[in-house]
Amino acid sequence: MATQTPTRETVPLYVQTTGKKKVSVKCVTSVDGKPCGKRSAEWFNIVPPQTWAIEHAKQTGHTEFERDECSEIRVAKDQKA
Numbered sequence: 001m002a003t004q005t006p007t008r009e010t011v012p013l014y015v016q017t018t019g020k021k022k023v024s025v026k027c028v029t030s031v032d033g034k035p036c037g038k039r040s041a042e043w044f045n046i047v048p049p050q051t052w053a054i055e056h057a058k059q060t061g062h063t064e065f066e067r068d069e070c071s072e073i074r075v076a077k078d079q080k081a
Contacts, residue, residue, distance in 0.1 A: 012077075014075070014078050015074070015075055016076050017071055017073050018072040018073065018074060020044055020072045021069050021070065022042040022044060023043055023045070023069050023070075024042045025050065025052060025065050025067050026038070026039040026065065027065055028065060029060075029062035030064075036060070036062055040053065042070075
């Protein structure tokens, strides 16, 4: 029985930014020579991660954090082609 090889589409693709940005905060305060590493959950709003950082600082005395932002994208078929 012959197996068919799938063909690739020749329709051009492009990257579409959704506008949604995920934000999280990571504690990088040095503890025994290593970064703490605790991280907030990811949110589509900066306020919850900042609130998490404040609470973490209150509980631990840690003061150094990094904010990570990640934009969602989609790969879509170019409708103009």
